[in-house]
Amino acid sequence: MxxxxxxxxxxxxxxxxxxxxxxxxxxxxGNLAFEQAAATSxxxxxxxxxxxxxxxxxxxxxxxxxxxxxxxxVLACDQKAAxxxxxRTDPASGQTWTTVWSNLVAxxxxxVTLSPAQDSAGNTPAYLIQRMCSAAGDAxxxxxxxxxxLALDTSSSRKAGSxxxxxxxxxxxxxxxxxxxxxxxxxxxxxxVAL
Numbered sequence: 055m056x057x058x059x060x061x062x063x064x065x066x067x068x069x070x071x072x073x074x075x076x077x078x079x080x081x082x083x084g085n086l087a088f089e090q091a092a093a094t095s096x097x098x099x100x101x102x103x104x105x106x107x108x109x110x111x112x113x114x115x116x117x118x119x120x121x122x123x124x125x126x127x128v129l130a131c132d133q134k135a136a137x138x139x140x141x142r143t144d145p146a147s148g149q150t151w152t153t154v155w156s157n158l159v160a161x162x163x164x165x166v167t168l169s170p171a172q173d174s175a176g177n178t179p180a181y182l183i184q185r186m187c188s189a190a191g192d193a194x195x196x197x198x199x200x201x202x203x204l205a206l207d208t209s210s211s212r213k214a215g216s217x218x219x220x221x222x223x224x225x226x227x228x229x230x231x232x233x234x235x236x237x238x239x240x241x242x243x244x245x246x247v248a249l
Contacts, residue, residue: 091175096231096243099179102168103229104247106136107183111225111249125192129185129225137166137182140190142228151242155232158182165232176236186226186246193225224248 110116110128122131124140132140145154159165165180172178187199226248233241 091173092177092233092235092239092241093243095173095175095177095179095233095235096241098173099166099168099181099231099233100229100243100245103166103181103183103231103245106166107227107247107249110138122190124190127192130192131190132163134162135164137164137180139163139182139184140187142184142186142188151230151244152240155182155230155242178234179231180234181229181231184228184230186228199225 107129110119110133113128114126115121116128119128119133119136120131122128124131129138130140132138139158143154143158145151155165163182165182167178167180185193185199187193187197189197189199191197193199226246229245229247231243231245233239233243235241
């Protein structure tokens with residue numbers, strides 16, 4: 055009888071351990087699903103931001119955007135209603151991207167939310183775009199804005215008869231996407247784009 059009771063206690067403890075392991079595995083799988091859904095929503099927002107940049111690049115006027123006194127194109131100055139900053143803002147030492155995001159929104163930049171705002175997984179992505187320049191105005195080397203990474207390569211090593219790489223200057227943009235998801239989850243994803 056004593057041996058049977060000891061065996062029953064051991065089996066009960068083993069069953070409880072197995073239940074805990076299964077519960078932990080289910081939680082991990084759920085978290086991975088939340089992460090994947092947030093990444094998919096962020097991808098949609100990045101694509102929308104890239105489309106907005108492509109439609110605005112090099113244009114003196116675009117419907118819904120203000121004209122710039124500091125340059126000849128609409129991207130030469132801030133377009134706060136469109137979530138666009140002509141000058142980069144980097145986090146200070148010890149500062150998080152949540153704080154940078156909050157500071158930009160508090161400064162009047164509108165975080166652009168996709169339509170429909172929420173996807174089927176309950177995620178709401180929004181984006182802000184920052185031109186990687188040190189000053190407003192048309193993109194040029196004087197405001198630290200127009201430098202091609204290919205132009206920085208000063209080596210002359212190439213295969214015989216090959217063409218030299220193009221050295222057209224490109225302007226870099228940082229797209230920051232904030233995804234607010236179910237259960238108060240918040241994710242940040244960033245992409246760098248050169249146009």
